[in-house]
Amino acid sequence: MYLMLLGAPGVGKGTQAKVLEEKFNMTQVSTGDILRAEIAKGTELGKLAKSFIEAGNLVPDNIMIGIIGKELDDRDLIFDGFPRTLAQAEAFEMMLEKLNKKLDFVINISLDDKIIVGRLSGRMICRNCGQSFHLQFAKPKVDGFCDLCNGELYQRPDDRPESITERLNNYHSKTKPLINFYEKKKILVSIDGDKDSSEVFKEIVKVMKGKE
Numbered sequence: 001m002y003l004m005l006l007g008a009p010g011v012g013k014g015t016q017a018k019v020l021e022e023k024f025n026m027t028q029v030s031t032g033d034i035l036r037a038e039i040a041k042g043t044e045l046g047k048l049a050k051s052f053i054e055a056g057n058l059v060p061d062n063i064m065i066g067i068i069g070k071e072l073d074d075r076d077l078i079f080d081g082f083p084r085t086l087a088q089a090e091a092f093e094m095m096l097e098k099l100n101k102k103l104d105f106v107i108n109i110s111l112d113d114k115i116i117v118g119r120l121s122g123r124m125i126c127r128n129c130g131q132s133f134h135l136q137f138a139k140p141k142v143d144g145f146c147d148l149c150n151g152e153l154y155q156r157p158d159d160r161p162e163s164i165t166e167r168l169n170n171y172h173s174k175t176k177p178l179i180n181f182y183e184k185k186k187i188l189v190s191i192d193g194d195k196d197s198s199e200v201f202k203e204i205v206k207v208m209k210g211k212e
């Protein structure tokens with residue numbers, strides 16, 4: 001099964017992908033995580049991506065299409081953060097066709113910009129396992145450390161206010177049109193993201209069961 005999570009930054013795509021991985025033995029393909037790993041390793045790709053990411057801009061399509069091409073195989077995949085432009089979505093469709101695969105469904109998690117800004121600006125991520133916390137809404141048990149693996153928590157550089165505005169602008173101008181793209185293909189279901197993450201998860205499961 002190939003499942004795609006669509007939505008602005010901060011709507012909870014990563015959180016949902018992690019629970020889906022755990023409960024359904026699926027594999028999260030987070031292009032943001034892939035890029036951050038390249039940055040941490042100091043590779044050429046990482047160096048190139050860093051400037052785009054920290055400014056809140058999208059990494060060029062050709063790079064992203066190359067990255068996703070290497071991930072497609074027979075595992076059950078959850079696409080988190082890809083595609084982010086129509087060009088990526090179209091290239092993705094062609095790749096799937098060549099591999100004789102299909103995207104089973106797309107979950108669009110919707111959330112008001114104001115709530116997104118609040119979520120992103122207090123977000124803290126575990127450097128070790130990627131779990132996210134929030135300084136107000138989902139505090140870790142011990143300040144600065146992950147509840148799951150005791151890893152160190154940090155604020156992503158692109159979760160600073162200047163980058164957040166740019167990321168949201170990019171979402172509205174470049175990524176949001178994908179809702180219409182997948183709606184036309186009749187594989188998109190929208191879910192309200194302004195709920196507890198366990199409620200959002202239940203809704204995703206309902207959609208998945210409905211498609212079985």
Ligand code: AMP
Binds near residue numbers: 031
């Ligand atoms: P994320 O962790 O999904 O919020 O991604 C962090 C950053 O990585 C984004 O703000 C972009 O700069 C970059 N990025 C991740 N996925 C993509 C993509 N599919 N296309 C372009 N840039 C991406």
